[in-house]
Amino acid sequence: MTEQSPALDNLLTESRTFPPSEDFASRANATADWYAKGDEDRDAFWAEQAHRLHWDTEWSQVVDWSDAPFAKWFVGGKLNVAYNCVDRHVEAGHGDQVAIHWVGEPGDTRDLTYADLKREVSKAANALLSLGVSANDRVAIQLQMVPEAIVAMLACARIGALHSVVFGGFSPSALRQRVDDAEAKVVITSDGQYRRGKAAPMKANVDEALEGAESVEKVLVVRRTGDDLDAEVPWTEGRDVWWHELVDGQSEEHTPEAFDSEHPLYILYTSGTTGKPKGILHTSGGYLTQAAYTHNAVFDHKPGEDVYWCTADIGWVTGHSYIVYGPLANRATQVVYEGTPNTPHEGRHWEIVQKYKVSIYYTAPTLIRTFMKWGADIPAKYDLSSLRVLGSVGEPINPEAWMWYRENIGAERCPIVDTWWQTETGAIMISPLPGVTSTKPGSAQRPLPGISAKVVDDKGDEVGKGGGGYLVLDKPWPAMLRGIWGDNERYRDTYWSRFADQGYYFAGDGAKYDADGDVWLLGRVDDVMNISGHRISTTEVESALVSHPTVAEAAVVGATDPTTGQGIVAFVILRGGAEGGGDEAIQELRNHVAKEIGPIAKPRQIMVVPELPKTRSGKIMRRLLRDVAENREVGDVTTLADSSVMDLISSGLKTGGDE
Ligand code: WTA
Numbered sequence: 217m218t219e220q221s222p223a224l225d226n227l228l229t230e231s232r233t234f235p236p237s238e239d240f241a242s243r244a245n246a247t248a249d250w251y252a253k254g255d256e257d258r259d260a261f262w263a264e265q266a267h268r269l270h271w272d273t274e275w276s277q278v279v280d281w282s283d284a285p286f287a288k289w290f291v292g293g294k295l296n297v298a299y300n301c302v303d304r305h306v307e308a309g310h311g312d313q314v315a316i317h318w319v320g321e322p323g324d325t326r327d328l329t330y331a332d333l334k335r336e337v338s339k340a341a342n343a344l345l346s347l348g349v350s351a352n353d354r355v356a357i358q359l360q361m362v363p364e365a366i367v368a369m370l371a372c373a374r375i376g377a378l379h380s381v382v383f384g385g386f387s388p389s390a391l392r393q394r395v396d397d398a399e400a401k402v403v404i405t406s407d408g409q410y411r412r413g414k415a416a417p418m419k420a421n422v423d424e425a426l427e428g429a430e431s432v433e434k435v436l437v438v439r440r441t442g443d444d445l446d447a448e449v450p451w452t453e454g455r456d457v458w459w460h461e462l463v464d465g466q467s468e469e470h471t472p473e474a475f476d477s478e479h480p481l482y483i484l485y486t487s488g489t490t491g492k493p494k495g496i497l498h499t500s501g502g503y504l505t506q507a508a509y510t511h512n513a514v515f516d517h518k519p520g521e522d523v524y525w526c527t528a529d530i531g532w533v534t535g536h537s538y539i540v541y542g543p544l545a546n547r548a549t550q551v552v553y554e555g556t557p558n559t560p561h562e563g564r565h566w567e568i569v570q571k572y573k574v575s576i577y578y579t580a581p582t583l584i585r586t587f588m589k590w591g592a593d594i595p596a597k598y599d600l601s602s603l604r605v606l607g608s609v610g611e612p613i614n615p616e617a618w619m620w621y622r623e624n625i626g627a628e629r630c631p632i633v634d635t636w637w638q639t640e641t642g643a644i645m646i647s648p649l650p651g652v653t654s655t656k657p658g659s660a661q662r663p664l665p666g667i668s669a670k671v672v673d674d675k676g677d678e679v680g681k682g683g684g685g686y687l688v689l690d691k692p693w694p695a696m697l698r699g700i701w702g703d704n705e706r707y708r709d710t711y712w713s714r715f716a717d718q719g720y721y722f723a724g725d726g727a728k729y730d731a732d733g734d735v736w737l738l739g740r741v742d743d744v745m746n747i748s749g750h751r752i753s754t755t756e757v758e759s760a761l762v763s764h765p766t767v768a769e770a771a772v773v774g775a776t777d778p779t780t781g782q783g784i785v786a787f788v789i790l791r792g793g794a795e796g797g798g799d800e801a802i803q804e805l806r807n808h809v810a811k812e813i814g815p816i817a818k819p820r821q822i823m824v825v826p827e828l829p830k831t832r833s834g835k836i837m838r839r840l841l842r843d844v845a846e847n848r849e850v851g852d853v854t855t856l857a858d859s860s861v862m863d864l865i866s867s868g869l870k871t872g873g874d875e
Pocket of ligand 1: 532634725737
């Protein structure tokens, strides 16, 4: 393993545990005996979970793993995912229950009941059909957190089209790459978005992305910022259609068709170790089963009682599984918030929790650390007594942040569930159960009932208690990815080749067992960085840098960052003769990366260096660069082709960044 997170140091000394209260445990959805049930008869366990959904046709086999690593779950079963998330709740008499309390950044609000949602999704489904979208077509969605984003996803699911949601902060070229790879027929976006109190254009970026994009026939545009946007919304006649003009007039009736359990549901792109993002493919029955099961068990969600809030963006998998599919399948009432946590003030989240009496709150460690920085006096001003379960996802949560969360948000009363999973796993895999587990600050603890995971050494043998190594998933699970869009070979290579002999899925994370056998995640072991819980590959940023005319070579590392988990630090060699190294040139490079990939990939720091440390075979030694980036004494340099390089780098550093 190349990298260890600071959590490791605490791990050796961490001995605090927090059992659930008797009251919580006695009412909990999931109980301790589920672990044994999941182990003894996995098929029966998952069949029981699948029965939480409505199936038009029952399956004949729970899982078919004969064509591994391509799984089939609930073979022969048929269902409609959108019907399960919307219609059936209305039919069961819950049409008046609020599905979404939406809060716009400027302060406008909208409540959608399940009956409203059914109408909106049906109209949007009819609208997509009228644009010529049919089952198996791909629809790209780049939208901020507005209700139409959720409606659009469900409308796709309803008609069997695949959505590919692209995070709103991604650049035009990142959007284009994804649109082309999936050959999207329709793109759904908005005129503009509110960000920190200002209206910023969105459609203009999409237009830039789509210039010459051959697959795209129609662009559907949600009006959000309207007159608040200074600039004109660019318009292509014949291609562009306003959402309100097309959708509002559609029929509210749409009969959902039942699709095969393995019918594709969506593609979601995620960074890999190469520059090209991977289109992770998810299908219907197994995915929805595990999303609904985990949302119920891990958050102890009680439909009609709880008010749930997941602060993720639908551009990431957490938004897919824990804003759209899991919660809606479980008839949740949830908060969806459009804006940033400090607009217009740093108490915004707590104000919303107080107003809507949020009882389950699911967020990311990077945000918890930001709240810590802003100060405990801010949440203290609000009534947070409605909260009863707190969740964390996206990166290892350091024990300090965990304890702060527990004390200042959870009033030392709410169980904290640290949930480990990935875009590829589709749903939560390792997490405490809030009414069962005695939680430990910083540990994701144990695979959920029905899930199997192991920490193994280099050879694939499970390590003992106290031992560290690689996290693997040794048995197929319902929400597992079904492949990488258009690239089966890359799918095998990326996930199944490292431990091919054992048939294990290799997650890319390092992990460790403690003395009790609980799992502690230790961060990525590959060249993927984790910036505020977002995966960005070092190669992606390196390619963006070398695409700038002044850059000859670049190496990028993720350096420990107190707020964002990791920060991007780049080392660049400028081209012969290129002027550079000044503050302005470095700013220009940082902006260039933001433009190529998106603001989330903007390097925290860029250092201009005369050479990069390489092994004799030409491999860049990131470990040494990380030492420099983290201001550490540079480690062992004996494998370098030229051991004086590090002195050159350390002595001649010109750095920039750190806004
Ligand atoms: C990391 C997000 C430690 C991990 C759902 C994983 C975590 C990657 C945790 C997936 C956690 C996610 N503890 N690390 N609780 N949750 N990770 O695909 O490195 O955006 O491989 O999915 O985030 O990121 P992704």
